[in-house]
Amino acid sequence: MEHGTYHHGNLRRVMLDAALQAIGESGPTGWSLRELARRAGVSHTAPAHHFGDKTGLLTAVAAEGFDLFATALEAAGGDFFEVGVAYVRFAVRHRSYFQVMFRPELYRPADPAVAPARARAGAVLAGGGRTLSPDPARDRVATVAAWSTAHGFAELWLSGALADAAETDPETYARDILALTFGHLRRGGGSESLDRSVGVGDTPEHFDDGNIP
C-alpha cells in the first residue's frame, strides 16, 4: 500500500501537515483547499473523503492541536507557574495549531474529536489555578486571571504586537511576566525571578511607537 499513483495511502496526514504549513505562512484562512491538494499531488476533491469539507479539515487541526496542548500542559507537572510557561511555549512552537484552536468559528467545536481534548486541557488549567489560592471562592478568578495572562501574552506575541518580540526569548519573557503578576500568590513566592532575567540589556525605553515590526 505504499506508493502507486492512485491511492495516496497517507493523504490524511499529508493534508494536515500541508494545512499546518499553509496556516503558518498565511494564517488560518489564507489558503485554499485546492492549493493544498495540489501540493499533495492529488485531485482537489480527494481531501473531502477524509475531512468532509474545509471546516472538517480545520476541525481535525483543532482536535490534534488540543490533544498536543493537553499533553504539553500535563507535562508541566501541575505547578501553576510551569503550566503558564508551557502554555506560552506551546503557542509559540505550535502557532498553527494555536491560531485555529481559539477561533471556534473556524471549525466545529462540538466535534467528538475536539471536545474531550479541550476538556483535558481545561482540567489542567483549573488544577493549576487551584494551587494559587487556599480560598476556593477565589479559585475561579485566579484561574481565569492566570489563563488570561498567559493567553494574552501568547496572542500578542503571535500577532507581532510586541515590538521587542524579536529580541527576547518568549519563554523567558513569559516567566518574567508571570513572576511579576502572580509571584505574590505563589506558595512561598516573591517575585524573585524578575531580577535575574530582565536585568541587563533591557533598556526600558517605553514603546510609543505602534508596535508590530
Added chain:
Amino acid sequence: MEHGTYHHGNLRRVMLDAALQAIGESGPTGWSLRELARRAGVSHTAPAHHFGDKTGLLTAVAAEGFDLFATALEAAGGDFFEVGVAYVRFAVRHRSYFQVMFRPELYRPADPAVAPARARAGAVLAGGGRTLSPDPARDRVATVAAWSTAHGFAELWLSGALADAAETDPETYARDILALTFGHLRRGGGSESLDRSVGVGDTPEHFDDGNIP
C-alpha cells in the same frame, strides 16, 4: 445629493457598517464583498472605488477601530486600572473592530490611516504601565503583563472559552481579575483587591457611540 439610483452618496460609511455587522455575525472573514454590496444595494464592484479591495475595507475597519480604541483608553484617565477595564470594555462592546485590529494578516498594518491611531493606543498603555512600578526597569514588563492580562481576558471572552461568560458582566469580571493580579502593585494600594468588585462611583464615562449595530 440624496437622489435616485446611481450615486449612492454614502457608500463608504454604509459599507463599513455592513462590514462591521457581517463581522459580528460571521467573524472577520466569514462574509463576501459581493454580499455586502448587495445589502447596500449597489453593484459588487462599487466598493472598490472607496477601499481598493477587500483588504482595503478591512484596513479601514482597523483604522477606525484603533481610533475609537485610543479614544476610549485615553478617556480612562491614565489610571492603569481603569485603562485595563476600558480595554476589555472596548473589546466586548466593539468586538467587530477588535477582532480585526489584532489580526494584522487581515489588513495592511502599515497603512497611514492605521499606524498613528495604533501608536496612540500604545502610548496610553505604556503610560498606564509606568504608574505600576517606580522602577523603570520593570516598566516594560509590568506594561506587557497588564496588557497581556486585559487582552487575554478579552480574547477568551470573545471566543466563548469562558464557560461562565454568560452569567457575569465581563467588565465586573475584568475588574476582579485585574484586582487580583495587579492589586499588589497599585500606587498606595495594598491587596484590598477582591474585597468587592464594583464599588460605588464606579461607572466611568465612556462614549457609547454606535457603529456596532
Added chain:
DNA sequence: CTCCAAATTTTTCCAGTGGAAAGATAGGCT
C-alpha cells in the same frame, strides 16, 4: 486464486467569489 465490498481517488459540473478593465452617469466648477 478469484471476486466482491469497502475505501480511496478522479472527473465533471455548478454557483459564488475577488478583482481588472472599460464604459456610463452625475454633480460641481469655470
Added chain:
DNA sequence: AGCCTATCTTTCCACTGGAAAAATTTGGAG
C-alpha cells in the same frame, strides 16, 4: 455652456468550495 472628476455599472476572467457520479485500488472471504 463645456469639461472634469468622483462615483458607480457592465462585462469579463481565473479561482474557489462543494456535490455527484464514475473509476481504481485494496484487503479479505470464499
